[in-house]
Amino acid sequence: MDVRSFLRQSTVLVVAGKGGVGKTTTTAALARLAAGAGLSVLVVDLEGKSGLPSAFGSSGSLDYEEVVLFGDDRTRPAPGDPVPAGTVRARRITPDDALLEYLADHGLRRVSKRLVHSGAIDVVSTAIPGIRDILVLGKVKQIERSQVADLVLVDAPATGHAMTFLSSARGLLDAARSGPVRSQAAEVVELLGDPARCQVLLVTLPEEMPVNEVVEAAFALEDRIGVALGPVVVNACLPDVPELDEDPAHAASCVGVTLTEDQRRALAAAAAFTRHRWSLQRQQLERMAEQLPLPQITMPHLVGDGVGPAELTVLAHALAAGIEQLGSPRSSTRPRSPGGGP
Ligand SMILES: Nc1ncnc2c1ncn2[C@@H]1O[C@H](COP(=O)(O)OP(=O)(O)OP(=O)(O)O)[C@@H](O)[C@H]1O
Numbered sequence: 199m200d201v202r203s204f205l206r207q208s209t210v211l212v213v214a215g216k217g218g219v220g221k222t223t224t225t226a227a228l229a230r231l232a233a234g235a236g237l238s239v240l241v242v243d244l245e246g247k248s249g250l251p252s253a254f255g256s257s258g259s260l261d262y263e264e265v266v267l268f269g270d271d272r273t274r275p276a277p278g279d280p281v282p283a284g285t286v287r288a289r290r291i292t293p294d295d296a297l298l299e300y301l302a303d304h305g306l307r308r309v310s311k312r313l314v315h316s317g318a319i320d321v322v323s324t325a326i327p328g329i330r331d332i333l334v335l336g337k338v339k340q341i342e343r344s345q346v347a348d349l350v351l352v353d354a355p356a357t358g359h360a361m362t363f364l365s366s367a368r369g370l371l372d373a374a375r376s377g378p379v380r381s382q383a384a385e386v387v388e389l390l391g392d393p394a395r396c397q398v399l400l401v402t403l404p405e406e407m408p409v410n411e412v413v414e415a416a417f418a419l420e421d422r423i424g425v426a427l428g429p430v431v432v433n434a435c436l437p438d439v440p441e442l443d444e445d446p447a448h449a450a451s452c453v454g455v456t457l458t459e460d461q462r463r464a465l466a467a468a469a470a471f472t473r474h475r476w477s478l479q480r481q482q483l484e485r486m487a488e489q490l491p492l493p494q495i496t497m498p499h500l501v502g503d504g505v506g507p508a509e510l511t512v513l514a515h516a517l518a519a520g521i522e523q524l525g526s527p528r529s530s531t532r533p534r535s536p537g538g539g540p
C-alpha cells in the first residue's frame with residue numbers, strides 16, 4: 199500500500215502499547231513520515247513529558263499551546279488554526295486543559311479558570327469516574343471534527359491506562375442517561391467505532407512479555423472497545439545479518455586481514471550471541487503472527503544516544519518500507535478470538 203493512502207485511512211491514529219516500548223518514538227516517526235508525504239499532522243500528547251520534541255531536535259516539553267516540530271511553518275500557531283501541509287505540530291491535552299476549553303466554548307470562560315484552579319475537576323472526577331478521559335477524548339474528537347490536520351496522532355498512555363482511557367466513553371454512556379456528559383460520551387464512542395475516523399496502532403518489542411501483552415491488548419481493544427486496529431509496529435528489531443554465520447578468520451582474510459586466534463574467538467562469540475538473539479526475536483515475531491493476524495511493521499534497533507532527527511528519518515523510512523509491503527487497506531486487521539473462532 200502506498201504511504202499516503204495508509205496514513206489517510208483514518209484521521210485519528212492512537213499509538214498505544216506497553217510502557218517504554220517506543221510509543222512516543224513511533225508517534226514521532228509516523229508524524230515525520232506523514233509530513234514528508236505532504237500531509238498536515240497534529241500530534242496530541244497526553245502528559246507533556248514525552249521525548250517527542252527532542253526526536254525532532256527541539257528542546258522543551260509540550261504544552262497547551264501548539265508548537266511546530268517539523269516543516270517550514272514560521273507562523274505562530276494558534277489552537278484551532280489549520281496545520282499547513284508538510285508540517286508537524288504538537289500540543290498537550292490534559293483533562294484540565296480540555297475542561298477549560300469546554301467551559302470556554304460553552305460561554306463559561308470567566309468561571310472556567312477559577313473552577314479548574316480550585317480543584318473542581320478533582321471533585322467532579324471523583325463523582326463521575328471516567329470524566330477525565332472523556333474530557334480529553336472529547337477534545338480529540340473536536341479536533342478531528344474541525345479538520346485542522348489530515349492526521350491527528352495521539353501518543354497514548356501505557357496499555358493498562360490506555361485501556362481504561364479508551365473504554366471510559368462506553369462506561370459513561372451506560373451510566374449517564376442524558377445531558378452533556380452522555381452526548382460527549384456518545385460522540386466519542388462513535389469516533390472510536392468508525393475505522394474511517396479512528397484506528398489504534400499497537401507498538402511492541404520483539405520479546406516474550408511485550409508480545410504477550412500486545413496480543414492480549416489487541417483482543418481487548420477490539421472486543422471491549424470496538425476500535426479498529428492497524429498493523430502492529432515492532433520496534434527495536436535486530437537486523438538479519440546471515441554473514442555472521444561465516445567464519446570470522448575467513449571473512450577477514452577476504453579483505454586481506456589476518457586475525458589472531460583470540461580475535462577470531464571473540465568475533466565468533468559475538469556473532470553467535472547476535473545470531474542467537476536474532477533467532478529468539480524471529481521466534482517471537484512468528485508466535486505473534488500465529489496468535490494475532492495483524493500485519494507487522496518492523497522498526498530497527500538504533501545504536502547511539504537516543505532518537506534525534508537523523509534517527510527519526512531512519513525510522514520513518516523503515517515504517518514506509520513496512521507500509522509498502524502491506525496489502526489492500528484493512529485486509530486483515532481483525533484478530534481471531536483466542537479460541538480460534540470468528
Ligand atoms: N528503535 C529504537 N532504537 C533505539 N532506541 C529507541 C528506539 N525506539 C525507542 N528508543 C528509545 O527508547 C526509549 C523509550 O522510547 P519511547 O519514549 O518512545 O517509549 P514510550 O513507549 O513512549 O515510553 P513511555 O511508556 O514511558 O511513554 C527512549 O529513550 C527512546 O529514545
Ligand SMILES: [Mg+2]
Pocket residue numbers: 221222223248249353
Ligand atoms: Mg511515551
